[in-house]
Amino acid sequence: MPPKSKKSKLIDDEAIEATAKSKKQTKVKGSQEQKEKDKAKETKRELAFLQSGELSAKIELNLIAAYIGTAKLKEQHVNPNWDGSKLSQNRPLDNGAVNKLSEEFATRGLKRELREHHMHGAVPSDKVDVLVKALGFGSVSEFKERSDKGDYVLVNATKWAAWTKADPKGKIGLQAGQHRFAALKTYDGVKAEDKWWPVRIYNYDTLLPATLTHLRANTNITHTSLGDGSRFLTCYDKQKVIEQLVEIAPHKRQPDHEANNDALWDSMNFEVSLYTEAAAKRHRQIWRHEALRNSIAELMIAVPALRTGLKLSVMNDILAFRSLQVNHE
Numbered sequence: 458m459p460p461k462s463k464k465s466k467l468i469d470d471e472a473i474e475a476t477a478k479s480k481k482q483t484k485v486k487g488s489q490e491q492k493e494k495d496k497a498k499e500t501k502r503e504l505a506f507l508q509s510g511e512l513s514a515k516i517e518l519n520l521i522a523a524y525i526g527t528a529k530l531k532e533q534h535v536n537p538n539w540d541g542s543k544l545s546q547n548r549p550l551d552n553g554a555v556n557k558l559s560e561e562f563a564t565r566g567l568k569r570e571l572r573e574h575h576m577h578g579a580v581p582s583d584k585v586d587v588l589v590k591a592l593g594f595g596s597v598s599e600f601k602e603r604s605d606k607g608d609y610v611l612v613n614a615t616k617w618a619a620w621t622k623a624d625p626k627g628k629i630g631l632q633a634g635q636h637r638f639a640a641l642k643t644y645d646g647v648k649a650e651d652k653w654w655p656v657r658i659y660n661y662d663t664l665l666p667a668t669l670t671h672l673r674a675n676t677n678i679t680h681t682s683l684g685d686g687s688r689f690l691t692c693y694d695k696q697k698v699i700e701q702l703v704e705i706a707p708h709k710r711q712p713d714h715e716a717n718n719d720a721l722w723d724s725m726n727f728e729v730s731l732y733t734e735a736a737a738k739r740h741r742q743i744w745r746h747e748a749l750r751n752s753i754a755e756l757m758i759a760v761p762a763l764r765t766g767l768k769l770s771v772m773n774d775i776l777a778f779r780s781l782q783v784n785h786e
Contacts, residue, residue, distance in 0.1 A: 516668045516727065523663040525585060526600035527575065528592060529611040529653040532642070535578060536628040537635040539673070550639060558640035566646070569654055570607075576634030576654055577672045579661035584624060588658070591620035609655050630661060632672040666720035667727040685736050686757050686767035688728055692740070693754040695725050735770035743769070 568574055580588055585597065592610050594600040603610065610616070620627060631638075634654065641652050664672075670691075699721050702714065711717075729737050743750050757763045 516665070516671050519663070519665050519668045520659070523579075523659040523668070524601065525580075525589070525597055525658045525660060526592075526594075526604040527609045527655050527657050528604075529609050530576075530578070530629060530656045531612070531653050532638040534612055534617060534629055535576075535631040535634075535638070535656070537631045537638075539630070539632070550635060554636045555639045558636055559643055562640055562644045562646065567641075567644070574637075576637060576656040577632040577659070578629035578634075578656045579632055579659045579664060580627075580629060582660055582662040584627060585660055587623045587627075588620060588629075591623060592616055611653060629656060629658060631656070632659075632669065665723070667723040670724045670727055671731075684764060684767065685732065685740075685769045686764035688731065689740065689743075689767070689769065690754060690757055690764060692725050692728050692744075693750070695721050695728075696750075733770060736768070739769040739772050743772075 589595075589597055589600050592600060592612065593616065594603070594610075600610075612620075634656065637654055641654065644652075699718060702718050702721075705714070729740055732740055743753060757767065
């Protein structure tokens, strides 16, 4: 077979290059079409979010299923720093909230026997049996049965040694309650050995993201619960993550991409359900206007005091655009 001429070889090279270019364009077009489909899907999800309802029944069932038992723990037994693997990071310790709790302890007592004042903790699935055994129980059922009677086991030095021997770095992940422990430090109504608090313990790996949001929001501890501003920022942070997920090219997405996206929306829906009715209405009004939403969030980030002082329910004039025109760059 005679060798190809330079002209013929050039034509072949151009054909190969054109084919490669066409494939690349097709891939880019396909990726763009997928992004447009994803954005359309997110629009539908956002509409559902704006009309979100309660997720309390779903969360309550999840809490029941994940519950292991309740133990009396001291501050050194817990880790208040969340790992962030399920959507959020822990709030910094608020000295104002700690002082408020200290005053309440001094005037009204600890009232730690009340279930609504219990803290919430969690351990990974592979540590559940280790913890149960260290606490002196033969099974989760036995631990739970004793807890259901209100007879909470005190984690003393012996039990803690058994737990840390099996897991040297092991601590109960505190999902809510760090302010109570901080206030308990300064409370002189009990001896040092009695500075414990009942902590309801759950299997971390079976908790839904929305359930974690519920626990971490301290919804049953009104004096340290999230204010409108902090709750708004929590939703804002989740919205930004959702937007980042949408922008990821389909071929670069992780296997749990869709599940993470769904979890974020569930978590946002639940956050909105925790507002008062008036504040939830205002939140949804704001969320429909991206520029206004971003401006309010950025203002609270720049001025942290607004996070606790902001009341969405009194923003009628702003939301009616009677006195404020938002220019967001």
